[in-house]
Amino acid sequence: MSTAPPGADELERRIAAFLAAHDPARTERTAFLRARFDAGLAWVHFPEGLGGLGAPVALQHGVDEAFRRAGAPTNRPEANAIGLGMAAPTILAFGTEEQKRRFLRPLWTGEEIWCQLFSEPGAGSDLAALGTRAVRDGDSWTVDGQKVWTSMAHEARWGILVARTDPDVPKHRGMTYFVCDMRAPGVEVRPLRQLTGEAEFNEVFLTGVVVPDEHRLGEVGEGWRVATTTLMNERVAIGGRAAPREGGMIGVVAGLWRDRPELRTPDTHDELLRLWVDAEAARLTGERLRQALAAGSPGPEGSAAKLSFARLNQEISGLELELLGSEGLRHDDWTMRRPTEVDFTRRSPGYRYLRAKGNSIEGGTSEILRNIIAERVLGLPGEIRVDKDVPWKDLPK
Amino acid sequence: MTDLLYGEIEDDLRAGLRGMLADHCGWQDVLAGTEADEPSDAALWSALAGFGAPGLAVPEDRDGGGATWRETAVVMEELGRVVAPVPFLTCSVMATAALLAADDELLPALASGERTAVLAVPFGTAPDAPLPDVRASGGRLTGEVRDVADALAADVLLVPAQDALYAVEAGHAARAPVTSLDMTRRLGDLAFTAAPGRVVATGEATVRAALTAGAALLASEQLGLAERCLETTVAYVKERYQFGRPVGSYQALKHRLADLWTSVTQARAVARHAAACLADGDADLPVAAALAQAHCSQVAVRAAEECVQMHGGIGFTWEHPAHLYLKRAKADALALGTPGRHRATLARLLDLPPA
The missing domain is CATH 2.40.110.10 (Butyryl-CoA Dehydrogenase, subunit A, domain 2)
Known part of the structure; x- marks a missing residue:
């Protein structure tokens, strides 16, 4: 059957029919979300049978809006950012039909939360140096190693995992991508406290964890190529959000400036306006990136968005503290907590200042992003590489 | 010109203090202290008192050490290097400066470390800012x-x-x-x-003297902090390997660290000038103190920010000392007037009025 993908009118008709059959006010939340997935109205650009209708991705926003106006329950995307933003596109691109059918529906409905088992203490910027080993044993793999910076690991049902399956070949060639059952024996999750006092992230220790071969995503040795898809989506997810004017951190400081005339000085005024201009330029660039993405797949432009996002958040939150003077020396809370999302606006200025420091480290440091722009976008010669053709096991660490 | 170098007495003082602080002020203790009920480290304060640090700038006939603010500045540097949780700036510099200006009866008790006093003004108060309404x-x-x-x-x-x-x-x-x-x-x-x-x-002169002394010597704390951040960062980028080589071999990091080193050398000169002006009662003190705060605040913040960034993920964790330095550096930048406030003071003192 090869019908043309539905357009906006057709989607509108289907949503109306769906809502008529599933009254949001009287349908249990999970049942509603499962039915929405089965109707192809979850992520409309996904294929039929996998929560979509093969429609253009640009129509997704209108679909979400229509459900919001109808008072429909959401799938709480903020609680499953890794699942929706990274695992799903990777499973769609590399998964078998069976894997897609098993994982995508509960992922989208939020019944199963996902985490990402990529970074290691010795493999951050140089992710491809990772040393967590997966050894094949018939129809399964045995995994040993340590992962770090794993958000949501304590809530997650599944983790996307990259492990070394062949230490005798150069590092990029010896990795394989798996889906790891976070409830499997040998998976230990420990909170990783960060400089804000709370623990958004975890360390995950994997000891003799058995992963069935049917949970491998992509071919053996192809892990790096699969992971690259995940990471390009991560950079878009971190840097490329739609925001109204003054919707980000600049709005907080602009509001402070308007509300508190006694804090104003000529010096901080100049700084505020300089940052306002930079923030608005970044916002429009992000919006332009989103429009471009609606038409195709993510490219290295996401790196630029994340780079500006980090710099702006850091400079703006620093200015906010200086504006406040003595008041900026007060903090709200250092208690160790387990937040599941980062909310810059509800906490104290000191929290914003400290948390923003992570923006230039998490999901690719600003230094790595500059290398990506310089090398992949501008085509500048790469750094001289000493690690390209050396077997992973012989690399200096 | 003020003497911008360290003398032999200052070098000896530094060496002794550094050894003592290594024993009494490890970063794990400092970190644990941030979550304790006690507002400061009483044991460390006693050790500093045993060392004669609180009364260094107080004359001997007031039970002090009979040294000057220059030596006191060296103490500030060393305490800044370990983000020591003791009331040295607030009591031994600011309150002591006020009491010295008034030749007050409390001086001997403060000099010996037996009692502590602090100036009751918001910590962000610049030397020329309005005072609270009591x-x-x-x-x-x-x-x-x-x-x-x-x-x-x-x-x-x-x-x-x-x-x-x-x-x-x-x-x-x-x-x-x-x-x-x-x-x-x-x-x-x-x-x-x-x-x-x-x-x-x-x-008001006594209060202004205390705030000016605080601003002048806070720069030494900022210098010590910046220097320590630079040292630990340089050590780390030499030993952290990514892509098969030390990350410190990348020019992008090397150049930033070279710039930071340059800034730290300037911070040292600026902080030494402020300490010397305070010690000598030099007429340049108001300029020197404002300059010290306008300059050293920013160097310390940049050093601490680079320390976090160049340590990567580990620098963002609670179980690494980088955040202690970052929080102290940013708080120091707001303390006793922001750099912007001190630039405005300089504009007034130097007859460089705004447009």
Whole structure:
């Protein structure tokens, strides 16, 4: 059957029919979300049978809006950012039909939360140096190693995992991508406290964890190529959000400036306006990136968005503290907590200042992003590489 | 020109202090202290008192060490290097400067470390900024002062009220601890309700002298902090391998660290000038103190920010000392006037008026 993908009118008709059959006010939340997935109205650009209708991705926003106006329950995307933003596109691109059918529906409905088992203490910027080993044993793999910076690991049902399956070949060639059952024996999750006092992230220790071969995503040795898809989506997810004017951190400081005339000085005024201009330029660039993405797949432009996002958040939150003077020396809370999302606006200025420091480290440091722009976008010669053709096991660490 | 070098006495003092601090002020202890109930490290304070640090700048006939603010600045550097949670800046520099200006009876007790006093002004108060509004009537004080550094660690509060500076026993004030950005130097909110006070000095000059001394010597703390951040970062990028090589072999990092080193050398000259002006009663002191704060605040913040960034993920964790330095550096930049405030002061002092 090869019908043309539905357009906006057709989607509108289907949503109306769906809502008529599933009254949001009287349908249990999970049942509603499962039915929405089965109707192809979850992520409309996904294929039929996998929560979509093969429609253009640009129509997704209108679909979400229509459900919001109808008072429909959401799938709480903020609680499953890794699942929706990274695992799903990777499973769609590399998964078998069976894997897609098993994982995508509960992922989208939020019944199963996902985490990402990529970074290691010795493999951050140089992710491809990772040393967590997966050894094949018939129809399964045995995994040993340590992962770090794993958000949501304590809530997650599944983790996307990259492990070394062949230490005798150069590092990029010896990795394989798996889906790891976070409830499997040998998976230990420990909170990783960060400089804000709370623990958004975890360390995950994997000891003799058995992963069935049917949970491998992509071919053996192809892990790096699969992971690259995940990471390009991560950079878009971190840097490329739609925001109204003054919707980000600049709005907080602009509001402070308007509300508190006694804090104003000529010096901080100049700084505020300089940052306002930079923030608005970044916002429009992000919006332009989103429009471009609606038409195709993510490219290295996401790196630029994340780079500006980090710099702006850091400079703006620093200015906010200086504006406040003595008041900026007060903090709200250092208690160790387990937040599941980062909310810059509800906490104290000191929290914003400290948390923003992570923006230039998490999901690719600003230094790595500059290398990506310089090398992949501008085509500048790469750094001289000493690690390209050396077997992973012989690399200096 | 002021003497910008360190003398032999200062070198010896530094060496002795550094050894003592290595034993008494490890970063794990400092970190644990940020979550303890005690507002500062009493054991470390005793050790510093045993060393004679609190009274260095106090004359011998007032039970002090008979040295100068230059040596005191070296103590500030060393305490900055370890983000020491003790009321040295607030008590041994600022309160002591006020009491020295007034030749007050409290000096010997402060010099020996037996008692501590702090100036009851918001910690962000610049030397030329307005003072809090506390009323005095018949020797009794009424009013509130927020954001006072080390307020909970002090035995005596030096309170500017109307046209005088009063000493108030801390027990006569209501003191509320404040969760602070820098938990190694905590703030407190004070409330006075007809609290009995003793006049230490009349006029504002004593308070201004204390704030100026604080601004001048805070620069040395910022210098020590920046230098330590640079050292630990340089050590780390030499040993951290990514892509099969030390990350410090990348020019992008090397150049930033070379720039930072350059800034630290400048911070040292600027901080030394401020300390020397304070020690010598030099006429350039107002400029030197404003310059020190405008310059060293930014160097310290940049050093601490680069320390976090160049340590990567580990630098963002609680179980690494980088955040202690970051919080102290940013708090120091807001303390005693922001760099912007000090630039405005310089504009006034140097006859460089705004457009």
